[in-house]
Amino acid sequence: MSEPTATAPARAYREGLDRGELRYQRCDHCEGAVFPPRVLCPDCGSQELTWERSAGRGTVYAATVVRGRDGARGVVLVDLDEGFRMMSRVDGIDPATVEIGTTVRFTAADEGDERVAAFMKEAQR
Ligand SMILES: [Zn+2]
Numbered sequence: 001m002s003e004p005t006a007t008a009p010a011r012a013y014r015e016g017l018d019r020g021e022l023r024y025q026r027c028d029h030c031e032g033a034v035f036p037p038r039v040l041c042p043d044c045g046s047q048e049l050t051w052e053r054s055a056g057r058g059t060v061y062a063a064t065v066v067r068g069r070d071g072a073r074g075v076v077l078v079d080l081d082e083g084f085r086m087m088s089r090v091d092g093i094d095p096a097t098v099e100i101g102t103t104v105r106f107t108a109a110d111e112g113d114e115r116v117a118a119f120m121k122e123a124q125r
Helices: 007-018
Strands: 023-027 049-053 057-068 071-080 085-090 103-111 114-121
Touching (some): 007 049, 071 103
Antiparallel strands (some): 057 071, 057 103
């Protein structure tokens, strides 16, 4: 039996992460950025979604610190320059220093045996 079609977008996304790429979809019909990956455009219902690679630059929209077994971890909502928003984690910086409006850059990080999206603080100029 073949895999349900609905799992295909998530798989394509994970394959991107394995290559160090942050992928999202853009709707060919309404040109909206689509994230998380899906089969239909949430705005217009079109199935014509094209994969694109994000440049990985974004701005923190919301930030919080989650305390777990491995210590404190920063969880953020990031607005990517291409026009989509995603929840992710921050790496390489004290989570307490992440603020709304902080400029961040995507990186692929290992989490257990999975690669996940993470964000690092953009170097200050
Ligand atoms: Zn659309």
